[in-house]
Every structure is written in structure tokens, then in C-alpha cells.
Amino acid sequence: MVNDAAAASGRLAAAWAVLGSVLDPEVPALSVRDLGIVRDVLDHGDALEIVLTPTYSGCPATEVIEHDVLAAIAAAGLGPARVTMRRAPAWTTDWISTEGRRKLTEYGIAPPGPVAADAAAPIRIVGRRADVVACPRCHSLCTERLSAFGSTACKAMYRCLSCREPFEHFKPI
Known part of the structure; x- marks a missing residue:
């Protein structure tokens, strides 16, 4: 007799591994796991439920x-x-894995820093000081926001x- 808990555990581990190979369509250097949008994988016996949180509610991808x-x-x-979209709590760049940040740099995109302590404040584009961002190619801090x-x-x-x-x-949000 096969242990049902062990079979379910193996199915979940296999699902997580597969999700590590599904690439984000906008940043194909990252998997959906690297990006941190896979919140959970649940085995309901008859079906798997993949819980995703989009990077933002209007994300076209x-x-x-x-x-x-x-x-x-x-x-x-x-x-x-089946996929369930969970929009709360909202996704944050803090959910990008360490491996994902490394892959962003190798792809030529500077990864985000940690989300600021005042992250609950609204994002302001005008008048907001640009972050000091290291170049993903030569690692210089002498960069400017265009x-x-x-x-x-x-x-x-x-x-x-x-x-x-x-x-x-990749802006910290």
C-alpha cells in the first residue's frame, strides 16, 4: 500500500520543481518561482491548486x-x-529570491534593493530621489537614472x- 502522504508530498515537490522552469514572459531570465509570484501549491487530491500573486493587479502578463x-x-x-490569483497581500520585490536577483544581474537588469520602511506610502515619481543603483555589467555605482x-x-x-x-x-515596490 502506497503512503498517501508521501505520494502527495512527492507530487507537491514535483510541482514546485516544474514551477521553477516556468519563465516570466516579461523577464525571461526569471522563473515564476524566482520572481516570488508563486505563493503556494496545494494538493486537493483530485487537483493541484497553484496560488499566484501577480506583480501588480493590472499586469498584462x-x-x-x-x-x-x-x-x-x-x-x-x-x-x-487550477490557478487561484491571490492579490492580498500585494506582491513586493522583497519576494524575489536570492537566485532571482543573481539571474537579473546576469541578464543585465539591476535587481531591486529592499523595500523602504515607508513602503506603505504611495509611490511618487516626480520629485522622488533616484536610488543609487550598481551597474549590472561593471558594478560601478556611478550611474544615473535616465x-x-x-x-x-x-x-x-x-x-x-x-x-x-x-x-x-527593477524598481523596489
Whole structure:
């Protein structure tokens, strides 16, 4: 007789491993696990429930991520599965894994620092001092913000004054 708890535990571990291979469509250097948007994986016996928290409520990649997660779980033979979106508490860049931060740097995006203690305050774009951000290529701190906005709402454009390369910075939120 197979131990049901051990089988469920193995299925959950396999699901977490599969989710580590599902790439974020906007930053394909990171998996959805690296990004910290996978909140939980629950085994209900008849189906797995994958609990996700989008990076922000209007994220245009949410549907693609849900599709890719379900497709990966099915391809691994772990289905059936469903996705539940949990929007509270809101996602924060503090949830990006250490491995994810390393991968961002290798990809050429400066990872976010820790969220400020006053994180409950509204984000202000105008009049807000730009963070000191290390260049992901040469690691110089001699950088300047070119724009508060990058290719996605969660990134800003910077330029390194040492190596002269432009780069994006994943904003801490």
C-alpha cells in the first residue's frame, strides 16, 4: 500500500520543481518561482491548486503566466490543476529570491534593493530621489537614472557613467 502522504508530498515537490522552469514572459531570465509570484501549491487530491500573486493587479502578463503554469503542470503529468490569483497581500520585490536577483544581474537588469520602511506610502515619481543603483555589467555605482520608466512599469532606465552602458533597474515596490 502506497503512503498517501508521501505520494502527495512527492507530487507537491514535483510541482514546485516544474514551477521553477516556468519563465516570466516579461523577464525571461526569471522563473515564476524566482520572481516570488508563486505563493503556494496545494494538493486537493483530485487537483493541484497553484496560488499566484501577480506583480501588480493590472499586469498584462497574468493570463500568459496562468496559461504557462497550467501547461507545465500538465506536461509534467501532475494535472489536473487550477490557478487561484491571490492579490492580498500585494506582491513586493522583497519576494524575489536570492537566485532571482543573481539571474537579473546576469541578464543585465539591476535587481531591486529592499523595500523602504515607508513602503506603505504611495509611490511618487516626480520629485522622488533616484536610488543609487550598481551597474549590472561593471558594478560601478556611478550611474544615473535616465527615466523613471523602462520597458515595463516595474523598471526604470539607467546609464552607467563608467562603462557607458544603458541598463534597466527593477524598481523596489
